[in-house]
Amino acid sequence: DAGVxxxxxxxxxxxxxxxxxxxxxxxxxDYLFWYxxxxxxxxxxxxxxxxxxxxxxxxxxEDRFSAKMPNASFSTLKIQPSEPRDSAVYFCASSLSRGxxxxxxHFGDGTRLSIL
Amino acid sequence: xxxxxxxxxQVNVAEGNPLTVKCTYxxxxxxxxxxxxxxxxxxxxxxxxxxxxxxxxxxxxxxEAEFNKSQxxxxxxxxxxxxxxxxxxxxxxxxxxxxxxxxxxxxxxxLSVSS
Numbered sequence: 001d002a003g004v005x006x007x008x009x010x011x012x013x014x015x016x017x018x019x020x021x022x023x024x025x026x027x028x029x030d031y032l033f034w035y036x037x038x039x040x041x042x043x044x045x046x047x048x049x050x051x052x053x054x055x056x057x058x059x060x061x062e063d064r065f066s067a068k069m070p071n072a073s074f075s076t077l078k079i080q081p082s083e084p085r086d087s088a089v090y091f092c093a094s095s096l097s098r099g100x101x102x103x104x105x106h107f108g109d110g111t112r113l114s115i116l
Numbered sequence: 117x118x119x120x121x122x123x124x125x126q127v128n129v130a131e132g133n134p135l136t137v138k139c140t141y142x143x144x145x146x147x148x149x150x151x152x153x154x155x156x157x158x159x160x161x162x163x164x165x166x167x168x169x170x171x172x173x174x175x176x177x178x179x180e181a182e183f184n185k186s187q188x189x190x191x192x193x194x195x196x197x198x199x200x201x202x203x204x205x206x207x208x209x210x211x212x213x214x215x216x217x218x219x220x221x222x223x224x225x226x227l228s229v230s231s
Contacts, residue, residue, distance in 0.1 A: 004159070033218065042223045043160075043206065056218065091159055101148055101210050102167045105219060107159030 002026070004108035006092050012114045018080040021111045024073055025094030033105060034067055034077050035091040043091075049075065050097065082115045089113070118143050120209045122222035129197045130230050137192040137205050137225045145213030149190040151181055154204040154224075163205075166190060167212075177201070197229045 005024040013019055025032050033048040047057040052069045060067070064083070069075040079086055089112050093105040119142045129135045141147055148167055152160040164175025171183045181192045192205060204226050208219040 043221045045218055045221075048218055093159075101212060102165070104150055104152075104162040104165055105160075106162065107152075109157070109159045112157075 004092055004094050004106055006090075006108035006111050008111060009109065010112045010114075012116065013082060014116050015083055016081045017115075018078065019082045019086075019113060019115075021077040021090050021092075021113070023075045023077070023092030023108060025075070025092070026106055027073065028096065029094035029106070030072070030097050031095045031105075032069060032075050033093040033095075034075070035093065037089045037091060037110070038087075046077070084115045087113055087115050118209055118211050118214075118220045120207050120220050120222040122205075122207055122225045124225050125223075126226045126228065128228045128230065131199050132196050135194050135197040135201070135227065135229070137207075137227060139190045139192065139207030139222060140188050141190060141207070141209040142188060143209060143211040145211045147188075147190075148210040148212050149181075149183065150208040150210075150219065151175065151179070151190075151192050152206045152208065152221075153177075154206065156203075160206060163192070197227075199229050199231050202227055202229045 007022045030051050034046040036044045046059045047067045049069045067077045089110045091107050091110045093107045095105045096103045121140045150165045151163040154160045164173050166173045166183045174180045179194050204224045206224050207222040210219050
């Protein structure tokens with residue numbers, strides 16, 4: 001079974017540009033999570049979806065960040081305009097809701113974003 | 117409010133020795149507890165979880181963890197460390213009584229196993 005797939009794996013762009021990160025969750029999973037990891041702040045939850053509906057976006061740092069999940073097999077995280085302090089590794093994770101809250105999350109290998 | 121603490125930023129052990137990575141948690145209800153491992157340039161990988169039942173939980177790669185309700189701890193252990201166990205380890209907690217809540221992750225502990 002394929003795991004969570006993220007693209008691109010690496011992104012280098014200049015300040016002010018729009019950045020779009022993509023995620024394909026594991027088939028059948030109905031929770032999807034976006035995280036950001038930095039040395040200073042560790043692993044931060046940005047937003048998560050259940051059945052394609054955003055449940056909690058309180059971790060989204062600013063209005064420059066937006067996330068969508070148009071269907072069960074695809075999600076995007078967009079930053080517009082990007083700033084150097086957005087440089088981080090962004091992870092997507094998915095999990096099953098069957099069994100309640102007992103299911104582990106499965107992570108993709110992340111997108112390493114560098115804003116120059 | 118939920119929280120999880122990993123009091124050690126780094127743990128150093130020699131290969132073949134037992135290892136322990138500490139984790140304490142705080143939830144208002146019953147906890148669901150998880151351990152994850154992260155290797156360089158990879159995502160987090162699930163190791164094991166405690167939901168209910170036996171306090172000693174066995175997981176992948178020979179790791180185990182002991183749930184201690186009175187001490188609100190869930191320490192990760194392995195009887196004999198391998199150099200290949202060197203990685204970043206995360207403890208995470210969720211309140212079983214609060215529907216719809218996400219996992220809360222600790223800041224991570226770097227495990228370094230020397231040969």
